Amino acid sequence: MCSIILHPVLAKMIDTIATIPEFYRGKSVFVTGASGFIGKVLVEKLLRSCPDIGKIYILLRPKKNKTLEDRMKSITDKILFDKVKELHPENMKKLQFVAGDISEINLGLSPDNYDLLVNNVDVIFHVAATVKFQAPLSDSALINIRGTREICNLALAMKKKTILLYVSTSYCHHENQCIKEKTYEPYGDWRKTIKIAESMDRHILNVITAKMKGVKENTYTFTKAQAEQVVLDLCVGKIPTIILRPAIVFSVVDDPIPGYSEGFTGHIGILAGTISGLLKCINSSLSFRSEAVPVDYIVKGLVNSVWMKGTGQSEEPVSIYNGSCKELLDINNEICITASNNSCLKTCTVYNWYPHIVIIKSQMLYYLYSMIFQLLPSVIGDVFINLKIGKPFLVKVQRNVFASQSVLKYFSNNEWDIQNSKFVDIITDAPNDDNFIIKLDDPEFYENCALNTCNFIIQHYFNLKLTENPTSSTKLMILKTLYYMVHFAVYSILAYTLFSVVY
Structure with missing residues (x-):
């Protein structure tokens, strides 16, 4: 040597x-x-x-x-x-x-x-x-x-x-x-x-x-x-x-x-939105670095x-x-979203919905998807909150999410x-x-980082205690099935409506 x-x-x-x-x-x-x-x-x-x-x-x-x-x-x-x-x-x-x-x-x-x-x-x-x-x-x-x-x-x-x-x-x-x-x-x-x-x-x-x-x-x-x-x-x-x-x-x-994190900008906001169920899609491309x-x-x-x-x-x-x-x-959107979705499933908390987010490149499809799967559920949620003599806030959050993504559009598309x-x-x-x-020798860097951030958000943003184990795989499977059933139903209705208009 x-x-x-x-x-x-x-x-x-x-x-x-x-x-x-x-x-x-x-x-x-x-x-x-x-x-x-x-x-x-x-x-x-x-x-x-x-x-x-x-x-x-x-x-x-x-x-x-x-x-x-x-x-x-x-x-x-x-x-x-x-x-x-x-x-x-x-x-x-x-x-x-x-x-x-x-x-x-x-x-x-x-x-x-x-x-x-x-x-x-x-x-x-x-x-x-x-x-x-x-x-x-x-x-x-x-x-x-x-x-x-x-x-x-x-x-x-x-x-x-x-x-x-x-x-x-x-x-x-x-x-x-x-x-x-x-x-x-x-x-x-x-x-x-x-x-x-x-x-x-x-x-x-x-x-x-x-x-x-x-x-x-x-x-x-x-x-x-x-x-x-x-x-x-x-x-x-x-x-x-x-x-x-x-x-x-x-x-x-x-x-x-x-x-440890602060605020709701960038990747932190995406994770917080995914965990809360308020964010379902982002307008960008999978290959975006x-x-x-x-x-x-x-x-x-x-x-x-x-x-x-x-x-x-x-x-x-x-x-x-x-x-x-x-x-x-070496980070692109596909790596980030995969790590985010996987880490949400590993987080030690109890979900009553399936935490999942998708990236949609087409602006028209993004608007359509966000209206159906983000805005509409928020409107319905606000109705129930109002009936319980609470102050509706879900639509306001969606408005802020949309405004934030519009402001960042130039930087998320270039x-x-x-x-x-x-x-x-x-x-x-x-x-x-x-x-x-710093040392870059962690093969699971992205998922570990996303998982730690998810845990921090749950504890210090949402003021919830972590459970001993993540949501059970059986419950997650049921929630995932419901998630895709709802998507299938919506797509079927849209396809049938389009077919009826055309023919």
Whole structure:
């Protein structure tokens, strides 16, 4: 067997590079968007896997009828932080909120909080954004573009040589079929966009937003692309800068809680809809490749990329990473739906219906199928709920499901080659520590991931206890038979009606 002998100088250099926990030791971090999915998982990871980290300051916006202390408690009381409380309970005291608002000038910080951050912060993770695809341009611009400008100004004012990491999105450059880990030409002048959002009438802005469709699919991708340009124009060459572009983010695969998830977007929403019986079909194709990435992969990319930049291993003016699943996971809709349907049957719960979802490529057939097997049962269900003096909600849910799929239609019907070799490197090879790298050696990865997410959804979304065993195979067989009998009956009626009309 051949062994590799390193040059003594190179070997010494590698030995002197601090490990990730050593790099973060004593460093204070500022996180925006810590109340969101990625932000919370990031904060938990830093507290647990970098136990000697300094303070973690998080920007929190006051909300009506809820104090900042209440908001902080609602974050730290989540099951996500249980491991930190068990392993390093003292670290919870390192988490400190600062009152502010990403959409305000100077982030809405008080002079004291501004000075606190300027004098103490070593690393900024700018995660906050409005992710509403159809948000008014004024709202999206003030949060995503102007908010990023204010973060950059804060970073430049820091007393220490602060590292800035901006969390963008892979889809902000969706007009390129191949999205590379590089900078792209600016989409208009971000300064003018901010000025327009600050001064122009909202009704006129709505007209401008409609015209924008020729350049970007929605206000989210448009403003995130311009926010990248803000970072490039203000920070590159002045402070160490990183841009990480996640694709679609789904539940935790392994670290810290398998299956942990938040919200009803993407794959999480599909599983929740399948388990509840409210979602029966998706308008897409079986061969469509999904760019979904586990949130713990993205968070390891965030933590590791800052370490790379801070230890001089990445000397680029700006380091750019695409957080997609290319070269990591081979996922298409057929694999996802099969795993979802199989995992629902293995989940330890009691079903009174057959949990099953199908993918329909034809838009016309999708509308027909969803009306018969989703909307009609929801209408009937709401009638019974109303008779029991309850508040009908099923049709409202179906309306939201339909609206969500309509908004995502562009992204579920188009595929991109999102190159991610640099991202893969930092989460598979960069650190020699199992806490910060991923391993792709599970042959049943998809079904295990879907099963863990299903179990989490049942327990923490629907507030149900898991049973000792899944629904009995006999009962599932009966439910499956009924499921196909109903389908056969509906298809027969439709076929007979069509035959009668034609002949």
